[in-house]
Amino acid sequence: MTIRAVVKGVGHYLPERVxxxxxxxxxxxxxDEWIRTRSGIERRHFAAEGETTSDLAVKAAKAALKNAGLEADDIDAIVLATSTPDLTFPSVATMVQEKLGMTRGFGFDVQAVCAGFVYALTNANALIVSGQAKRVLVIGAETFSRIMDWTDRATCVLFGDGAGALVLEGADGAGNNADRGILSADLNSDGRYRDMLYVDGGVSTTGTSGKLRMQGNALFRQAVEKLTSTARTALKKIDLGDSDVNWIVPHQANIRIIQGTAKKMGLSMDNVIVTVQDHGNTSAASIPLALSVGAAEGRIKEGDLVLTEAIGGGLAWGAVVLRW
Structure with missing residues (x-):
């Protein structure tokens, strides 16, 4: 038998301000037309004054736990992806642990910007497969509105705030690609492309949080090729191909990137969960948000093969294939 990390629950939270x-x-x-035609975004949510990344994460986590029929102390670990933590330290994950009333286990943050949730899923899967944890709460949460340069029309109109969460639980599988749960993953990074997407401040450089900077056209050219490649690598690891995918749940950065990746893989947009029009780019929160919306709407069903893929600053990119 093979241990698989199976999705037991999913949930999300969006701030009230639209x-x-x-x-x-x-x-x-x-x-409005300029933004929509270039990005597909129509609206986004911004956190209220005093509303932090951990606040959003806790609400998404509670929704996922309720969906799974579990309590906080049923969880062994929290893996939280974010680039906009409440504080430099401690980790947002430990703040969520405390706010949930979780008195056991451990938590830590993962920072891979927009690819953060893919990295977090891969880490959570490793914890479960290795026997370190039985149940892991995997969260993506961001308040990107706090690092925007509001004079830069090329970036500040693209991002939003939100959080999404999954509960993963170890279960026995047959060891083949028909198993439920995480089946494969592929992670990549290349620091040579760091200037395409970065924040121009930090503890050891400026002592400030800085503002987001992006070379949009250059990043777009990298995105479709790298997302298609990582998706196919992850599928090949489990002897599956593009046509086996029921749903692509991509990082929600730009509708043209989403469409370009689907086209290159020969898949219809009918097989893609798209939420970018309502949420904007919520970085590490975008994939779990889209998974939660897709499941709540009854589109993603048990047994469906789901491909998640993302690219973000670093550059960091990757894909996870799972059966719902």
Missing amino acids: VPNSEFEATLDTT
Whole structure:
């Protein structure tokens, strides 16, 4: 028998404040049409004053635990992906642990920017397969509105805040690609591309959090090729191909990247979960948000083969294949 990390529950949370594209027209040389045609984004959510990344993460975690029929102390570990922590340290995961009333186990953060949730899933899977944990709460949570340069129309209109969470539980599998749970993963990074997407501040450089900077066109050219390649590598590891995928649940950065990757893989957009129009780019939160929405709407069903893939600053990119 083979141990598989199976999805037992899923949930998400979005801040109450909804920001339509039109809100930017008063302060920037932009329009709703300009934003929609270039990104597919129509609106996004921004955290309220005093509402932190850990606050969003806790609400998503509670939703996922409820969906799984579990309590906080049923969880052995929290793996949380974020690039916008409440504090430099301690980790957001330990803050979530305390706020959930979880009195056992351990938690830690993963930082791979927009690819963070793929990295977090891979780490959580390793904990379960190795026997270190039986149940792991995997969370992606971001408050990117806190690191925006509101004078830069190329970036500040793209990002939003939110959180999504999965509960993974170890279960016996047959050891083949028909098993439920995480079947394979592929992770990559290349620091030579760091200037394509970064924040221009930090503890050891400026002593400030800095603002997000992005070379959008250059990043777009890298994205489709790298996302397609990592997806196919992950599928090949378990002797599956593009046509075996029921759902692509991609990082929700830009509708053109999403469409380009689906086209290159020969898959219809009918097989893609798209939430970018409602949430914007929520970085590490975007995949679990989309998974939660897809499951809640009854599209993602038990037994479906789900491909998640993402690329972000670093550059870091990767894919996880799982059977729901």
